[in-house]
Amino acid sequence: MRLITHNMLQCHVKGCTTNNFPLQIQDAELETLEAEFNPGFVQRLIPKLHWGALYHTAVSLGIEDLPEQMPEEVTEDLLRAIHKVALETRVKEGKAVCLGCGHVYPISNGIPNMLLQDNEV
Amino acid sequence: MIKLKQLESELTQVTKFREPKVQLEQYPTTAHLAASMLYTAATTYEDIEDASVVDLGVGCGMLTCASGILGAAYNVGVDVDPEALEQARDNCDRFELDADLVNLDVQELVVPADDDEHGFRLTQRLSADTVVMNPPFGTKSNKGIDMVFLQAAAGIAERAIYSLHKTSTRDFILRKAQSWGLKGEVVAELRYNIEASYKFHKKKSVDVEVDFLRFEVE
Numbered sequence: 001m002r003l004i005t006h007n008m009l010q011c012h013v014k015g016c017t018t019n020n021f022p023l024q025i026q027d028a029e030l031e032t033l034e035a036e037f038n039p040g041f042v043q044r045l046i047p048k049l050h051w052g053a054l055y056h057t058a059v060s061l062g063i064e065d066l067p068e069q070m071p072e073e074v075t076e077d078l079l080r081a082i083h084k085v086a087l088e089t090r091v092k093e094g095k096a097v098c099l100g101c102g103h104v105y106p107i108s109n110g111i112p113n114m115l116l117q118d119n120e121v
Numbered sequence: 122m123i124k125l126k127q128l129e130s131e132l133t134q135v136t137k138f139r140e141p142k143v144q145l146e147q148y149p150t151t152a153h154l155a156a157s158m159l160y161t162a163a164t165t166y167e168d169i170e171d172a173s174v175v176d177l178g179v180g181c182g183m184l185t186c187a188s189g190i191l192g193a194a195y196n197v198g199v200d201v202d203p204e205a206l207e208q209a210r211d212n213c214d215r216f217e218l219d220a221d222l223v224n225l226d227v228q229e230l231v232v233p234a235d236d237d238e239h240g241f242r243l244t245q246r247l248s249a250d251t252v253v254m255n256p257p258f259g260t261k262s263n264k265g266i267d268m269v270f271l272q273a274a275a276g277i278a279e280r281a282i283y284s285l286h287k288t289s290t291r292d293f294i295l296r297k298a299q300s301w302g303l304k305g306e307v308v309a310e311l312r313y314n315i316e317a318s319y320k321f322h323k324k325k326s327v328d329v330e331v332d333f334l335r336f337e338v339e
């Protein structure tokens with residue numbers, strides 16, 4: 001799972017509505033795979049990203065390429081930084097933990113398991 | 122862009138469900154069908170190349186592989202079945218495609234919401250330009266599941282949805298879709314050949330009349 005996908009997932013346990021996003025990545029085994037840089041796509045992606053979630057998640061994983069505040073001016077350097085963080089950094093193993101209710105979503109072989117038990121839906 | 126014939130021939134390398142699960146209606150999407158669907162989406166409507174594409178009920182990954190080959194910038198496949206996802210992973214690797222896969226029940230994606238104009242909302246923040254899917258048609262035990270998939274797609278897609286539905290339910294689907302802000306059109310009428318993957322199918326294969334629908338998000 002790349003961080004762009006992490007940016008779109010939240011805890012969906014029934015009744016868990018505060019602090020359910022972003023999920024905190026723990027015990028992460030990261031992998032960086034080069035991907036083709038598509039500046040037009042990244043530019044269109046910016047308004048859809050939750051910047052705070054992307055920034056803080058990246059920092060928690062030791063990635064310091066992004067500015068804390070989303071800059072007003074979009075430069076090629078910024079697009080490349082977003083590309084690197086959101087589209088090239090992936091979590092191969094680990095877990096995504098809800099800071100609201102503590103639910104743990106395991107990530108295995110790059111695939112987050114978002115399935116809930118019957119009593120959590 | 123790759124030619125249609127070549128796309129179809131590439132997609133014949135996608136391996137099908139090892140052991141299809143009856144309750145999930147895991148009928149494999151054929152290479153021919155996937156190639157026709159995604160090629161139309163890419164060339165007639167320009168909804169694939171450089172776009173973000175979510176595949177709901179990705180299964181063994183046929184539509185996502187087609188989308189990746191046709192130049193989608195970002196692919197995500199969602200499925201309830203972890204074994205199908207492992208297979209989708211292998212199939213994406215075969216084409217060196219960068220798809221993200223999420224183990225998620227599409228039925229858990231949609232919840233009723235009184236304050237929403239369409240009466241439902243998504244439990245996730247998923248969004249994409251385009252949604253592609255070959256949803257379960259819905260049998261006695263999970264009637265209406267195809268409409269839940271369409272609701273989920275309506276919540277995710279910002280541009281368009283490509284989907285397959287039984288022709289017999291066409292009017293109902295188009296009307297419902299319109300009430301959710303989707304303008305539907307029939308792109309093609311197909312005969313969908315369900316192979317006798319399951320023991321309870323007495324005949325060797327069963328043909329079902331299916332619409333290939335495109336919904337534009339208004």
Ligand SMILES: [Zn+2]
Pocket residue numbers: 011012013016020098099100101102103
């Ligand atoms: Zn939670």
